[in-house]
Amino acid sequence: NAGVTQTPKFRVLKTGQSMTLLCAQDMNHEYMYWYRQDPGMGLRLIHYSVGEGTTAKGEVPDGYNVSRLKKQNFLLGLESAAPSQTSVYFCASTQGAPTGYTFGSGTRLTVV
Amino acid sequence: TQLLEQSPQFLSIQEGENLTVYCNSSSVFSSLQWYRQEPGEGPVLLVTVVTGGEVKKLKRLTFQFGDARKDSSLHITAAQPGDTGLYLCAGGGTASKLTFGTGTRLQVTL
Numbered sequence: 239n240a241g242v243t244q245t246p247k248f249r250v251l252k253t254g255q256s257m258t259l260l261c262a263q264d265m266n267h268e269y270m271y272w273y274r275q276d277p278g279m280g281l282r283l284i285h286y287s288v289g290e291g292t293t294a295k296g297e298v299p300d301g302y303n304v305s306r307l308k309k310q311n312f313l314l315g316l317e318s319a320a321p322s323q324t325s326v327y328f329c330a331s332t333q334g335a336p337t338g339y340t341f342g343s344g345t346r347l348t349v350v
Numbered sequence: 351t352q353l354l355e356q357s358p359q360f361l362s363i364q365e366g367e368n369l370t371v372y373c374n375s376s377s378v379f380s381s382l383q384w385y386r387q388e389p390g391e392g393p394v395l396l397v398t399v400v401t402g403g404e405v406k407k408l409k410r411l412t413f414q415f416g417d418a419r420k421d422s423s424l425h426i427t428a429a430q431p432g433d434t435g436l437y438l439c440a441g442g443g444t445a446s447k448l449t450f451g452t453g454t455r456l457q458v459t460l
Contacts, residue, residue: 278452280438280450280453283448283449286447335381335442336442344390344391
């Protein structure tokens with residue numbers, strides 16, 4: 239089973255460029271999340287979705303947008319990348335509490 | 351904002367030693383989960399505890415959820431090099447959201 243797949247795995251952007259990170263899960267999970275992980279700051283929630291067609295803001299949503307048009311996919315967009323968005327981005331999904339999350343292997347993004 | 355603080359932040363020990371990692375908060379959580387993350391990978395779930403005072407064992411790892419559901423501990427007996435990694439606690443909230451702790455980086459050497 240593939241679980242949660244994130245693409246791309248690595249990306250370098252110039253300041254002001256845009257990009258979309260794709261997360262796909264094959265477990266029919268209702269809930270999906272986007273986190274960023276920075277040294278010393280742990281995992282911080284950017285946006286999340288409780289089902290197809292729904293999205294909501296997390297702890298650090300500024301500069302990001304998301305869409306969940308299909309249940310299995312959760313897209314994270316950066317409209318105008320900034321160096322502060324240099325980070326490792328993780329997607330996760332779950333069927334619901336208290337079931338744990340299944341994480342993707344991450345996307346390492348560098349904005350120069 | 352709910353915060354989860356882990357201690358210690360870093361731990362370097364030799365194979366065979368015992369260790370305990372702590373996860374503390376002033377907030378009450380509906381559940382508490384522990385994950386282990388290896389370099390270049392996403393976190394992997396180790397355990398979920400949901401009842402105050404609950405203790406779960408996973409081979410050499412023992413997890414405890416505090417009576418008030420505000421804190422948790424992870425105890426590893428006779429650590430092995432394969433235990434090396436970043437350990438993350440996470441508290442459950444609304445919409446199945448998790449608040450993650452700051453992490454404890456463990457290195458076990460021969």
